[in-house]
Amino acid sequence: MDNPAFKQRIACYTLISKNAGSLASANFLIVEELLKRGYEIDLYGIGNFNYPEELSDYKNLHYIPLRIAPVQYIWYFLEKLPQKGGKLYTIWAKISSAIYFNFIGKKANENHQDAKYKFTLFLGLPAFFRIKNIPSISWLQGTFQTEWESIKKLKNTIISLCGIKEYLILQAFYTYSNMVNRRIYKFTDIFICGSEWSQENLILWGLDKKNIKILPYPIDLNFFQPKSVERDNKDSKKVFLWLGRIVPRKRLDLLLEAFQELLKENYNVHLIVIGQFSYAKGYKKLIKEFEFPENLHYQENISRLDVPELMNSVDFLIQPSESENFGSSVAEALCCGVPVILGNTNGTKDFISSSSWIFKEYSVKSLKEIMQIAMDTINEKRTEISLEARTTAEKEFDIVTVVDNLENIFAEALTKLNH
Structure with a gap:
């Protein structure tokens, strides 16, 4: 043979x-x-x-x-x-x-x-x-x-x-x-x-x-790539994306609580959550009981063919997971020139751009603060941050x-x- x-x-x-x-x-x-x-x-x-x-x-x-x-x-x-x-x-x-x-x-x-x-x-x-x-x-x-x-x-x-x-x-x-x-x-x-x-x-x-x-x-660098999207002024709504399955260690609870704190402080933000509840389905209560439902969009899944367009429509990909081997949605976001926010036990941090962000503690305070820093920074350096994200992806994921x-x-x- x-x-x-x-x-x-x-x-x-x-x-x-x-x-x-x-x-x-x-x-x-x-x-x-x-x-x-x-x-x-x-x-x-x-x-x-x-x-x-x-x-x-x-x-x-x-x-x-x-x-x-x-x-x-x-x-x-x-x-x-x-x-x-x-x-x-x-x-x-x-x-x-x-x-x-x-x-x-x-x-x-x-x-x-x-x-x-x-x-x-x-x-x-x-x-x-x-x-x-x-x-x-x-x-x-x-x-x-x-x-x-x-x-x-x-x-x-x-x-x-x-x-x-x-x-x-x-x-x-x-x-x-x-x-x-x-x-x-x-x-x-x-x-x-x-x-x-x-x-x-x-x-x-x-x-x-x-x-x-x-x-x-x-990652398929030809499929996931940046597209020119018109952005409004610095005061425009900042959109965060969660993409991936929902299990306890992914820390949806932490993200939603930190996001509520931002909204209470009158930040102009919106969160998109796309993912299935693999187990521990009681976590669906977190979505149903979110205090500001008009600022949260949830859907169970999305066609993979639609993911690049989605990535290019948001400001940040956020993955607050604990104990993460490698987060593919993080890599895909970088391919699209979208900066990411990660927890400090997310292994994908080995491969992210230096202008992305890592929060040090799995606490509402730490996550909220890094989101605030990210929003302030992207207002000043969006083009540079996007270019660095894509360059990093081309180096690491080809x-x-x-x-x-x-x-x-x-x-x-x-x-x-x-x-």
Whole structure:
């Protein structure tokens, strides 16, 4: 099965889509660039769920769909139930994933007999199987334990908004997840994460620093770019954007409270919040009970194709998250020349422009003050700030640069194996 026209053959598993969420679209860019560079990729998928149609013209991409009929029948049944079966749907998602992951691992090991893979590559999740005598590389979406650490830290807020039952369910879920992660991280030889902050937390988890590499996600610089937008005078309304899923550690509670304080002090500001409540859905109360509803626009989602236009219509992208591996919406905003405001445990701060802002403490006072500083500064230096944001994005998130560094990791993994 080896073809001398191609560099190396890779067994790959990833969530991939050109125009879906930030993770899936970043994975698309990575896979496409590897194909352009001549790698031969066996992309394993569950049925046709993960098939990247836009890459079908690449002869060096081999999509391997795997189906297990009984599993699919149960999915079909659940999707016919009211609300897709509710919690049964969530439980079956975990069970069926475990079944499929085991099935994919066996199939990849079988195919290796003929394909002679050089290594396995997992994009967005840790490796869930190993092929003997070849290295395994996992590019993680996030660190293993930090979601639960944040939930524990924010226990009182979660209970007040969602109830004790919800907190106990989260406790049970993440206790189980951490046990599973302890078992499966041993399938990986080299981990890739999105920031120094993530690397430090993986070391605390027990991983060896020399096996952890840092790479930012690539962003499509042609799709996300600045557009000329007419701005009013310095007294015009300043618009802040939150874009991304809503979970406790993202600190929507902190942002809304700080924003209310600005409005009480008669600042001319508006906040757009776009994101789904992944869990802890009691946090929806924060939106419903916001004191100044005319200054807040919320919607659950937006087409990815509309995101650049949205980015170019706002003054700031704000991401007050705690324990953030890499915030893709932050990178996308910088590509559009939009400055960002981040918390000090947001790993994306490694890659932001020097004219963006980081608040030091997760407090209403600290966040409000940095928003005030940002508004004062952009009034004086909007053009310079926008140019610096875009220049930073071109340096950090270009797909060619990112995959150049990824190839260095490939080479290191193969060298380690040979020694």
